[in-house]
Amino acid sequence: MVTPVAFPDPPLLNSAGVHEPWALRTIVELDCGDGLVGLGETFGDAPHLDRVRRAAAALVGTDPFDLAAVRRAVAGDHTPRADGQDPVARVFAPFEVACLDVQARAAGQPVHALLGGKVRDRVAFCAYLFYKWAAHPGGDPDGFGAALDPDGLVAQARLLVDRHGFGSIKLKGGVFEPAAEVEAIQALRAAFPDHPLRLDPNCAWTTGTSAKVAAATAELLEYLEDPTPGIEGMAEVARAARMPLATNMCVVRTGHLRPAFTQGAVGVVLADHHYWGGLRACADLAAVCRAWGVGVSMHSNSHLGISLAAMAQLGAALPELTYAADTHTPWQDGVDVVTEPLSIVDGAVTVPDTPGLGVTLDRDRLGRLHEQYERCGIRVRDDTAYMRTVDPSFRKLRPRW
Numbered sequence: 342m343v344t345p346v347a348f349p350d351p352p353l354l355n356s357a358g359v360h361e362p363w364a365l366r367t368i369v370e371l372d373c374g375d376g377l378v379g380l381g382e383t384f385g386d387a388p389h390l391d392r393v394r395r396a397a398a399a400l401v402g403t404d405p406f407d408l409a410a411v412r413r414a415v416a417g418d419h420t421p422r423a424d425g426q427d428p429v430a431r432v433f434a435p436f437e438v439a440c441l442d443v444q445a446r447a448a449g450q451p452v453h454a455l456l457g458g459k460v461r462d463r464v465a466f467c468a469y470l471f472y473k474w475a476a477h478p479g480g481d482p483d484g485f486g487a488a489l490d491p492d493g494l495v496a497q498a499r500l501l502v503d504r505h506g507f508g509s510i511k512l513k514g515g516v517f518e519p520a521a522e523v524e525a526i527q528a529l530r531a532a533f534p535d536h537p538l539r540l541d542p543n544c545a546w547t548t549g550t551s552a553k554v555a556a557a558t559a560e561l562l563e564y565l566e567d568p569t570p571g572i573e574g575m576a577e578v579a580r581a582a583r584m585p586l587a588t589n590m591c592v593v594r595t596g597h598l599r600p601a602f603t604q605g606a607v608g609v610v611l612a613d614h615h616y617w618g619g620l621r622a623c624a625d626l627a628a629v630c631r632a633w634g635v636g637v638s639m640h641s642n643s644h645l646g647i648s649l650a651a652m653a654q655l656g657a658a659l660p661e662l663t664y665a666a667d668t669h670t671p672w673q674d675g676v677d678v679v680t681e682p683l684s685i686v687d688g689a690v691t692v693p694d695t696p697g698l699g700v701t702l703d704r705d706r707l708g709r710l711h712e713q714y715e716r717c718g719i720r721v722r723d724d725t726a727y728m729r730t731v732d733p734s735f736r737k738l739r740p741r742w
């Protein structure tokens with residue numbers, strides 16, 4: 342069964358616009374008919390949902406232990422997109438996770454056992470900071486409020502660190518002038534002297550600006566993520582930067598690995614099973630990174646507890662995961678589709694050893710979030726990036742470089 346859901350997303354800002362009012366996801370249940378049900382979670386925009394629904398129909402009767410057959414069934418008529426992303430990988434991913442959940446439940450083992458076994462009991466996640474507008478009156482139950490300057494971000498970081506014990510911090514930048522974002526990093530460093538810091542403007546800068554930011558934050562960042570678009574641009578910045586550059590934007594499929602690594606464009610790749618084609622594809626990616634001496638971290642979009650569980654299972658089994666993973670979980674304010682979501686305590690998720698992914702679908706919660714999806718409107722459902730645009734004058738509120 343394929344169920345689209347919508348849940349409230351706070352007004353978090355990035356270079357593309359502002360989150361809010363809704364984040365969309367698609368929940369996949371793979372029912373094997375004998376009480377064995379596997380779970381997967383993926384993106385929720387209408388074109389992707391349509392592909393996932395067609396794949397689900399094509400999968401009926403396929404053996405969940407035969408992942409090659411599952412992939413063939415899912416592949417259908419999907420063709421690679423002009424932007425270089427591979428829709429088969431994206432569509433296969435939630436089914437691969439659901440099949441692994443089924444296989445693991447059938448074997449009475451956790452998913453990490455199918456990925457080669459656990460190399461750690463706890464998977465570290467980082468505090469994911471956003472410039473943020475205040476929520477609408479009455480819509481700020483989690484108390485985060487606005488964060489539009491360094492003080493606001495430090496307060497936001499303090500709340501996240503106090504609540505979840507995060508041991509590292511990432512700022513989503515590309516919102517204001519680069520100089521303002523450097524100031525924010527300096528303020529975070531002063532407030533959190535021992536926390537590794539990252540800055541990610543989602544390719545908002547030229548190579549020249551990126552090099553200036555890299556110089557200004559040389560002693561402050563563990564990595565600078567996707568400062569500028571493209572492998573060539575990243576390679577140019579990497580030659581000037583003292584810290585590693587990380588990416589989830591210029592290395593998003595296998596064909597990007599060789600050019601990126603031979604040009605020295607990136608020092609860290611952020612794996613994301615939702616678009617690399619599942620958990621095993623990310624393990625393959627990590628092994629390639631190891632061979633090239635490139636680090637591995639993990640990327641996230643707004644997501645729910647099935648994805649968090651899948652990330653935790655993967656993180657448990659990846660020796661190469663030496664950086665804390667991204668997660669939007671704290672921004673979802675406890676909203677979920679699983680009965681007992683995994684929690685982030687002391688900056689990490691304790692990886693379940695129970696059979697499967699270690700989470701159970703809550704039908705009532707799923708039903709409620711599906712009703713929200715039905716109500717949230719066609720404009721939101723069709724928007725592949727889920728972002729509202731921001732008046733450009735807003736971005737000039739902060740000083741120029």
Ligand SMILES: O=C([O-])C(=O)C[C@H](O)[C@@H](O)C(=O)[O-]
Binds near residue numbers: 667
């Ligand atoms: O590079 C990243 O970490 C992302 O793009 C993750 C998210 O989509 C982030 O930008 C967001 O949620 O606004």
